[in-house]
Amino acid sequence: MEIQEQVGTVLDGATPLNFPFKVVKGDIPLHEYVKVEVGKNVVLAEVVGVGARNPIVREKIATLGINGLERYGYEVAVAEVLGYLEDGRIMRPKYAPKPNTPVYLADTQTLQAFYKGDMERLPVYIGTLIHREDVQVPIHLQDLSFHLGIFAQTRGGKSYLAGAVMEKILTNTNFPVIVIDIHGDYVMMDRAAENDRKHDKFNVIVYYPPNAPRIKGVTAEVKDLKLSPKQMTNEAFLELLGGRLGEIQSIWIRKIIKEFREKGRSFGLKDIIKEIESIVENADKTSDTNNKLQSGEKKRLLSILARLEDLGEEIELPAEETPVQEFLRPKTLSVICLRGLRSRIQDVYTGILIDLIFRNQVAHYGDLKKAPPVFIFIEEAHRVASQEGGRYASKVISTAIREGAKFGLFLALISQRPRNISPDIMANIGNYAVLRITNAQDQNMIESASESFSHRLIDDLPALNQGEAVLVGPFVPLPAIIKVSKRETVHHGVTPELALINNKISELIKEVRWERW
Numbered sequence: 001m002e003i004q005e006q007v008g009t010v011l012d013g014a015t016p017l018n019f020p021f022k023v024v025k026g027d028i029p030l031h032e033y034v035k036v037e038v039g040k041n042v043v044l045a046e047v048v049g050v051g052a053r054n055p056i057v058r059e060k061i062a063t064l065g066i067n068g069l070e071r072y073g074y075e076v077a078v079a080e081v082l083g084y085l086e087d088g089r090i091m092r093p094k095y096a097p098k099p100n101t102p103v104y105l106a107d108t109q110t111l112q113a114f115y116k117g118d119m120e121r122l123p124v125y126i127g128t129l130i131h132r133e134d135v136q137v138p139i140h141l142q143d144l145s146f147h148l149g150i151f152a153q154t155r156g157g158k159s160y161l162a163g164a165v166m167e168k169i170l171t172n173t174n175f176p177v178i179v180i181d182i183h184g185d186y187v188m189m190d191r192a193a194e195n196d197r198k199h200d201k202f203n204v205i206v207y208y209p210p211n212a213p214r215i216k217g218v219t220a221e222v223k224d225l226k227l228s229p230k231q232m233t234n235e236a237f238l239e240l241l242g243g244r245l246g247e248i249q250s251i252w253i254r255k256i257i258k259e260f261r262e263k264g265r266s267f268g269l270k271d272i273i274k275e276i277e278s279i280v281e282n283a284d285k286t287s288d289t290n291n292k293l294q295s296g297e298k299k300r301l302l303s304i305l306a307r308l309e310d311l312g313e314e315i316e317l318p319a320e321e322t323p324v325q326e327f328l329r330p331k332t333l334s335v336i337c338l339r340g341l342r343s344r345i346q347d348v349y350t351g352i353l354i355d356l357i358f359r360n361q362v363a364h365y366g367d368l369k370k371a372p373p374v375f376i377f378i379e380e381a382h383r384v385a386s387q388e389g390g391r392y393a394s395k396v397i398s399t400a401i402r403e404g405a406k407f408g409l410f411l412a413l414i415s416q417r418p419r420n421i422s423p424d425i426m427a428n429i430g431n432y433a434v435l436r437i438t439n440a441q442d443q444n445m446i447e448s449a450s451e452s453f454s455h456r457l458i459d460d461l462p463a464l465n466q467g468e469a470v471l472v473g474p475f476v477p478l479p480a481i482i483k484v485s486k487r488e489t490v491h492h493g494v495t496p497e498l499a500l501i502n503n504k505i506s507e508l509i510k511e512v513r514w515e516r517w
């Protein structure tokens with residue numbers, strides 16, 4: 001049994017929601033947890049305001065420089081009531097604590113009882129309370145059915161935290177995880193952080209589109225990501241071509257793709273190019289005027305051809321396909337590495353993959369081999385789920401986030417600009433892991449999208465340090481500010497250490513001079 005440490009006394013003006021108290025011992029930092037008796041219940045509260053008072057030191061007196069007045073000073077804190085426990089459930093009190101009631105520091109045991117993982121809801125632990133490194137905060141994977149938003153400004157620690165959630169899912173459950181990796185932050189997750197050697201906790205497969213630049217030093221299994229035009233919707237294929245196609249041009253493309261589909265054969269980008277070339281050639285050769293192309297028509301086909309050839313220079317769309325169920329193997333992380341591709345291509349790839357997985361989950365719902373529950377993490381979500389309506393990826397994500405959870409599709413959107421995410425998509429995010437954010441528009445977007453994100457928590461966001469996050473939503477027993485624990489696997493998004501690199505370059509320069517000499 002821990003000894004109760006009184007740190008304050010409740011002052012006048014308490015309500016069931018919050019209460020001021022005079023600090024009687026030590027310094028109480030913001031976000032410290034205290035407990036107080038209300039009736040028969042022990043109520044937990046979080047310190048949300050701290051201030052120093054001294055009734056003697058008024059402005060006039062302060063200028064006189066009188067010694068010894070400090071002893072009349074004291075501190076006052078304000079605590080926000082979190083609740084009390086009844087049969088393991090957190091209840092809100094209906095009464096205020098009485099003035100003059102002692103306020104105690106919440107001991108580890110009490111705090112851990114509030115932040116208790118419910119085994120039925122699959123708890124995993126990614127961090128500890130910021131002032132209490134001995135109190136683990138659970139997040140319940142079951143409640144990721146309300147999806148997750150991971151938001152922070154650049155270098156705030158988003159991908160570090162996302163990787164922590166992924167490694168916990170993969171280590172503690174059999175579910176597959178897919179990450180759309182725009183910057184190559186997750187490609188080293190097959191290695192243990194402690195010794196940089198391969199671990200055997202889960203499998204990691206890194207997929208690159210053919211022709212996409214590859215990252216050096218990857219030790220995970222590497223495969224080609226083969227997406228064929230046959231797997232794509234017409235809309236996705238047209239968006240890959242970029243820019244605005246004329247109506248008749250898109251009718252041509254739809255017609256050609258339809259004919260390929262009807263033949264039931266696999267086909268790639270090259271086959272579509274060949275088909276158009278042969279239409280133009282045959283029309284040129286024929287003497288039958290009915291089969292000749294009008295000059296406008298020929299121009300249109302040639303312009304489509306040029307667009308297809310340009311696309312072929314950027315990416316290869318083979319006739320072969322990577323079967324979507326390959327990404328759904330148990331305990332496997334599929335890293336879809338799109339680093340180095342143009343953002344338009346990255347966005348369409350993201351849309352195609354989410355669409356394929358969503359359709360697979362719907363088609364094979366209930367078949368645990370073909371369509372197990374899957375967690376999908378999407379980087380740069382402000383681009384692919386942006387509010388500039390009508391874009392393919394955004395439409396696909398909007399459908400997946402609205403309807404996917406029923407079919408075992410749990411999404412995590414990662415972004416440094418939540419203000420650009422479509423409000424329709426934001427409205428479907430129930431859980432938040434938010435790190436440091438100073439931009440007011442981003443803060444407003446989060447506050448207006450989330451019922452559980454109080455204004456008080458929003459005010460805390462600019463003051464967070466790197467690696468500190470506010471967790472809010474049904475996936476945590478109570479809102480919490482945590483320090484994200486050290487990663488178990490290697491994070492490839494580490495900020496380059498300039499001093500170290502500079503020294504290495506100096507050595508290289510020395511070596512070159514020595515050789516010349």
Ligand SMILES: Nc1ncnc2c1ncn2[C@@H]1O[C@H](COP(=O)(O)OP(=O)(O)OP(=O)(O)O)[C@@H](O)[C@H]1O
Nearest residue numbers: 154155156157158159160416466467484493494495
């Ligand atoms: N909890 C943590 N403990 C230790 N280091 C951390 C932690 N969180 C983040 N970092 C470090 O901070 C740096 C930035 O983190 P991270 O790559 O996750 O940022 P990000 O928000 O994804 O950045 P970007 O927007 O540039 O992709 C990295 O060097 C990472 O190793």
